Amino acid sequence: IGYDAVAEYDxxxxxxxxxxxxxxxxxKAEKATTIQVLDMTGRIVMSVNANEGENTISVAELQSGVxxxxxxxxxxxxxxx
Numbered sequence: 001i002g003y004d005a006v007a008e009y010d011x012x013x014x015x016x017x018x019x020x021x022x023x024x025x026x027x028k029a030e031k032a033t034t035i036q037v038l039d040m041t042g043r044i045v046m047s048v049n050a051n052e053g054e055n056t057i058s059v060a061e062l063q064s065g066v067x068x069x070x071x072x073x074x075x076x077x078x079x080x081x
Contacts, residue, residue, distance in 0.1 A: 013074060014027060014028055014029065014069075014071055014074065014076060015027070015028060015076070016069050016076045016078045019078045019079060020078065020079035020080065021059055021078055021079070022060075022080075023058065023059065023060040024056050024057060024058050024059060024060070025056075025057050025069070025078060026054055026055065026056050026057075027050065027055050027057060027069060028053065028055070029050045029051065029052055029055060030052065032049070032050065032051055032052050033049075033050050033071055033072055034048070034049055034050065034071070035047070035048045035049075035050045035055065035057065035070070035071045036048075036069070036071070037057070037059070037062070037068070037069055037070075038067060038069075038070060038075075039065070040065065040066055040067075045062065045067070046059075046062075050071070059080050062080050064080055064081055065079070065080055066078075066079055066080075067080055
């Protein structure tokens with residue numbers, strides 16, 4: 001008597017470029033989803049509905065610093081100049 005306790009899930013991976021960014025970043029999404037931009041304290045500073053494929057997100061209004069882009073449970077760090 002046994003069971004498989006390992007749950008399967010698809011790991012999400014994505015790129016954010018250019019990095020460092022000045023006015024916008026590009027994020028490629030595998031499906032329509034929500035992209036969140038967080039500051040170093042974990043506060044959500046921007047939330048964007050993304051389409052499948054490449055999405056351009058304006059970061060011109062953000063202060064210079066380090067941010068995280070979070071999508072479907074994964075996060076990627078980028079620098080805003």
